Amino acid sequence: MLKLYSYFRSSASYRVRIALHWKELPFEYVPVHLVKEGGKQNSAEFRKVNPMGHVPALDHDGFVVSESVAMIDYLDSLAPARRLIPTDPKKRATVLQITELLNSGIQPLQNLKVHKELEVKYGLSKEQIGDWTRHWMTSGFESLERVLEKTAGEFCVGSEVSSAECFLIPQCFAARRFNVKVEDYPLIARIDAAATKLAAFERAHPAKQPDTES
Numbered sequence: 001m002l003k004l005y006s007y008f009r010s011s012a013s014y015r016v017r018i019a020l021h022w023k024e025l026p027f028e029y030v031p032v033h034l035v036k037e038g039g040k041q042n043s044a045e046f047r048k049v050n051p052m053g054h055v056p057a058l059d060h061d062g063f064v065v066s067e068s069v070a071m072i073d074y075l076d077s078l079a080p081a082r083r084l085i086p087t088d089p090k091k092r093a094t095v096l097q098i099t100e101l102l103n104s105g106i107q108p109l110q111n112l113k114v115h116k117e118l119e120v121k122y123g124l125s126k127e128q129i130g131d132w133t134r135h136w137m138t139s140g141f142e143s144l145e146r147v148l149e150k151t152a153g154e155f156c157v158g159s160e161v162s163s164a165e166c167f168l169i170p171q172c173f174a175a176r177r178f179n180v181k182v183e184d185y186p187l188i189a190r191i192d193a194a195a196t197k198l199a200a201f202e203r204a205h206p207a208k209q210p211d212t213e214s
C-alpha cells in the first residue's frame with residue numbers, strides 16, 4: 001500500500017501526485033497542512049516521517065522515502081511501465097538535467113520556510129519577497145527556455161512524458177501564483193498546455209485534491 005503525505009498547493013507534492021496517477025498506482029492521501037498552527041510539517045510527529053520538514057513523503061508498506069526525485073525513481077523501479085526517468089544514458093541525463101534545474105535551481109527559492117526567514121530575520125516586506133521570488137523564477141525559466149530549444153519535441157525531451165514534466169507543470173502553477181507570465185516563455189508555455197491536458201496531470205492538479213481549499 002502506498003501513502004503520500006501531501007499538501008494540495010505544494011509544487012513538490014504535485015510532482016509525485018502526477019507520477020502516481022501517470023502510473024495508475026492507487027495511493028492513500030495523507031494531508032499535511034503547511035500553514036495551519038505554524039505548519040504541520042514542523043510537528044515532532046511529521047519530522048519523524050521527514051526530518052527536513054518537507055512534503056511530499058512516500059510510505060510504501062512502512063518504507064518511507066522523501067525527496068521527489070528519489071520518489072519518482074523509486075516508483076519507476078516499482079512500476080516500470082510508463083517510465084518517467086529513461087534508461088538511455090543521454091536521454092536520462094537530459095531528463096535529469098531539466099528535472100534538477102527545476103528541483104534545485106528554482107523551487108527551493110520559493111519555499112515557505114525561506115520566505116519566513118527573509119521576513120522574520122531580514123525584515124523583508126511581502127512585496128520584496130514577491131519580487132525576490134519572481135527574480136529567481138524568471139531567471140530560471142529564461143535558462144530553461146534556452147535548454148528546451150535544444151531538447152524539446154512535444155514535451156521537454158523529445159515526444160515522451162518524463163519526470164521533466166512532473167517538475168515543470170507544478171513550477172508553472174507556482175509561477176502563476178507569483179504573477180509570472182508563463183506565456184513569456186513560448187516553449188515552456190506550449191509544453192505546459194500539452195501536459196496539463198493529460199488525465200494524470202489533471203487528476204494531480206492542486207484544485208482537485210482531498211485537502212483543496214479555495
Ligand SMILES: N[C@@H](CCC(=O)N[C@@H](CS)C(=O)NCC(=O)O)C(=O)O
Pocket residue numbers: 009010011012013034039041053054055056066067068069103108111112113114
Ligand atoms: N527537494 C524537496 C522539496 C520539498 C519541498 O520544498 N516541499 C515544500 C512544499 S513544495 C515544503 O514542504 N515546505 C515546507 C516549509 O517551507 O516549511 C523535494 O523534491 O521533495
